[in-house]
Amino acid sequence: MPNVKHQKWWGWGEENVFFTWENKPAFAPLVKRAVGIDLRPRQRDTVDFATADVPGSQISDDDLQALREIVGATHTVLDDELRIVHWAGKSVTDIIKTLQNRFERVPDAVVYPGSEDEVQALVKAAVERDLVLIPFGGGSSISRSLQPRPEETRTVVSVNLGRLNQVLEIDEVSGLARIQAGVLGPDMEEQLNGRGWTLGHFPDSFNHSTLGGWAATRSSGMQSDKYGDIADIIRGMNAVRPGGVVKLRPLPSTSTGPSLREMFIGSEGRLGIITELWVQVHRIAEHREVIAYMFPTWQQGLTAMRLIHEAEVHTTFARISDARETEFSLATQKAPTSLKKTVAAKGQDALWAVMRRRGWDTSAMCIAYVCFEGAKDDVARKKKVVAGIVKKQGALTLGSGPGALYDQKKFDTPYLRDFLLEQGVIGDVSETAAPWARLTTVHKNVYEAAQSAFDELGKTGWIMSHMSHSYHSGACLYFTFAFEFTEDVDREYALVKTRIQQAFIDAGGTLSHHHGVGAEHSPWMEQDVSPEGVELMRGLFRTADPGENFNPGKVLDSPDTLFKVLGSEGSGQEQ
Numbered sequence: 001m002p003n004v005k006h007q008k009w010w011g012w013g014e015e016n017v018f019f020t021w022e023n024k025p026a027f028a029p030l031v032k033r034a035v036g037i038d039l040r041p042r043q044r045d046t047v048d049f050a051t052a053d054v055p056g057s058q059i060s061d062d063d064l065q066a067l068r069e070i071v072g073a074t075h076t077v078l079d080d081e082l083r084i085v086h087w088a089g090k091s092v093t094d095i096i097k098t099l100q101n102r103f104e105r106v107p108d109a110v111v112y113p114g115s116e117d118e119v120q121a122l123v124k125a126a127v128e129r130d131l132v133l134i135p136f137g138g139g140s141s142i143s144r145s146l147q148p149r150p151e152e153t154r155t156v157v158s159v160n161l162g163r164l165n166q167v168l169e170i171d172e173v174s175g176l177a178r179i180q181a182g183v184l185g186p187d188m189e190e191q192l193n194g195r196g197w198t199l200g201h202f203p204d205s206f207n208h209s210t211l212g213g214w215a216a217t218r219s220s221g222m223q224s225d226k227y228g229d230i231a232d233i234i235r236g237m238n239a240v241r242p243g244g245v246v247k248l249r250p251l252p253s254t255s256t257g258p259s260l261r262e263m264f265i266g267s268e269g270r271l272g273i274i275t276e277l278w279v280q281v282h283r284i285a286e287h288r289e290v291i292a293y294m295f296p297t298w299q300q301g302l303t304a305m306r307l308i309h310e311a312e313v314h315t316t317f318a319r320i321s322d323a324r325e326t327e328f329s330l331a332t333q334k335a336p337t338s339l340k341k342t343v344a345a346k347g348q349d350a351l352w353a354v355m356r357r358r359g360w361d362t363s364a365m366c367i368a369y370v371c372f373e374g375a376k377d378d379v380a381r382k383k384k385v386v387a388g389i390v391k392k393q394g395a396l397t398l399g400s401g402p403g404a405l406y407d408q409k410k411f412d413t414p415y416l417r418d419f420l421l422e423q424g425v426i427g428d429v430s431e432t433a434a435p436w437a438r439l440t441t442v443h444k445n446v447y448e449a450a451q452s453a454f455d456e457l458g459k460t461g462w463i464m465s466h467m468s469h470s471y472h473s474g475a476c477l478y479f480t481f482a483f484e485f486t487e488d489v490d491r492e493y494a495l496v497k498t499r500i501q502q503a504f505i506d507a508g509g510t511l512s513h514h515h516g517v518g519a520e521h522s523p524w525m526e527q528d529v530s531p532e533g534v535e536l537m538r539g540l541f542r543t544a545d546p547g548e549n550f551n552p553g554k555v556l557d558s559p560d561t562l563f564k565v566l567g568s569e570g571s572g573q574e575q
């Protein structure tokens with residue numbers, strides 16, 4: 001068995017990590033109001049793999065022998081559980097299909113190359129033998145970018161990059177590191193931190209995603225305001241194609257025609273396999289603080305976030321939850337278990353009472369978190385500027401207590417999805433980015449779009465949002481939606497999801513800020529980059545991969561599952 005960490009086959013992350021609601025007194029009442037169900041105690045600790053009905057591998061002896069000759073027998077795997085781990089990502093529909101034994105096309109084999117030479121040999125074999133190769137990082141895709149096409153008749157091989165997991169070198173003068181593509185977030189940070197450096201890239205999926213996956217999906221981490229999106233962080237790379245290895249040296253900037261670096265970023269395996277990357281790294285900040293602020297309204301909070309950016313304060317992140325998400329965050333607070341926590345909880349109640357006396361509608365208030373990094377005096381200066389901006393927008397400073405809590409909990413939320421699924425509830429996310437001037441409209445329209453879908457389905461549904469990832473000209477809006485599902489789950493999910501996606505585009509946002517395209521968002525590509533833009537991209541894929549051997553059906557020309565499920569009930573988009 002290859003020495004590579006995998007997520008559990010039936011859900012997010014690791015076995016034996018669970019979301020618990022019994023110690024959070026406000027959580028069950030919120031769920032009842034939000035989606036109309038009574039929470040039950042969790043019963044699913046794990047799912048026995050014996051319950052999985054796995055389609056057999058279709059690999060020929062000849063192809064199997066060829067793979068074994070390249071990566072070795074230990075690293076060529078036909079094991080059913082590992083094939084299932086590699087069949088899809090971790091979108092909520094991937095997990096539902098897995099739990100319901102609705103596997104479509106499962107890879108016939110999983111290989112674990114240990115060097116760039118082995119990746120080159122695999123790529124060569126794929127073309128010669130007409131195999132389909134699907135690069136696999138951490139398997140955290142949320143946009144169906146890992147599934148083979150359901151109708152694929154050729155041998156499908158998932159290429160797990162997990163053995164390529166080393167920080168190879170650090171150029172300490174330039175702040176550049178050369179890192180192998182298959183390294184998982186925590187392993188990479190540990191290697192960098194040991195030498196005083198950090199990448200600063202922390203997506204919510206950090207624990208179970210890889211540098212190569214981030215590159216291939218145009219990822220963005222929660223600290224992108226300071227460290228940049230992955231597209232800003234990557235300076236060079238090696239990418240293996242049928243013709244050889246494209247080597248892009250690490251350069252601070254270059255004017256050598258259209259950017260090949262940009263072309264590989266977001267390519268989702270369609271242009272070949274990225275084996276290593278040059279990335280910019282930073283010295284670990286001397287001091288770090290996350291401060292929470294409470295705003296009377298969403299509009300005031302959003303304005304404050306924009307003004308913080310406009311004032312060029314250089315925060316590490318500045319994010320604000322809307323009223324619904326604030327309510328949700330407060331409902332995930334644990335019941336106090338010590339005298340100190342009881343006093344703190346009473347203090348919070350007293351604070352809300354003061355706010356109400358001051359005329360606040362506490363059901364409209366919005367919590368914001370701002371992270372500051374740097375030398376102590378620099379952090380103090382930035383905090384002062386931000387305090388001035390937020391005060392003008394009517395905010396109260398809650399201090400570093402809630403901020404520290406947010407920092408600790410940030411990677412745990414995905415386990416909530418698995419818990420909700422057991423309760424019969426879908427909890428999923430959709431995100432976009434839009435110019436500052438459009439954000440209020442996007443927010444409003446997405447709420448209306450989701451509500452129209454819930455109404456049509458006759459369901460009590462929930463939607464909430466936060467703004468994060470600021471840029472000079474705009475920011476990301478991230479929406480979480482939830483509703484109780486039935487056996488008609490495919491149609492229910494498709495209706496809600498397509499309404500939200502269409503609202504993004506219609507209101508001036510992009511189809512996705514950081515979850516990539518995959519097969520899930522592919523139907524909106526023409527609307528996002530124009531039909532002519534799609535034609536140009538299609539030409540690139542056709543030329544680079546005429547045999548469609550490299551993760552075909554992602555980004556463009558995907559099996560259109562969402563609209564197909566809806567038939568004529570879709571969002572009105574021509575299909």
Ligand SMILES: Cc1cc2nc3c(=O)[nH]c(=O)nc-3n(C[C@H](O)[C@H](O)[C@H](O)COP(=O)(O)OP(=O)(O)OC[C@H]3O[C@@H](n4cnc5c(N)ncnc54)[C@H](O)[C@@H]3O)c2cc1C
Nearest residue numbers: 137138139140141203204205210212213216219220269274
């Ligand atoms: C709960 C949850 C939270 C998430 N939060 C965030 C977030 O905060 N920010 C964010 O950006 N994303 C987030 N995502 C989405 C996902 O984590 C990202 O898309 C991530 O970048 C995928 O990395 P991975 O290593 O898991 O790649 P995989 O899921 O294994 O692969 C994703 C795509 O990249 C291709 N690929 C992977 N490695 C390579 C390689 N070496 N060469 C070529 N192609 C490759 C695959 O073929 C596939 O098309 C989240 C997902 C979930 C489920």
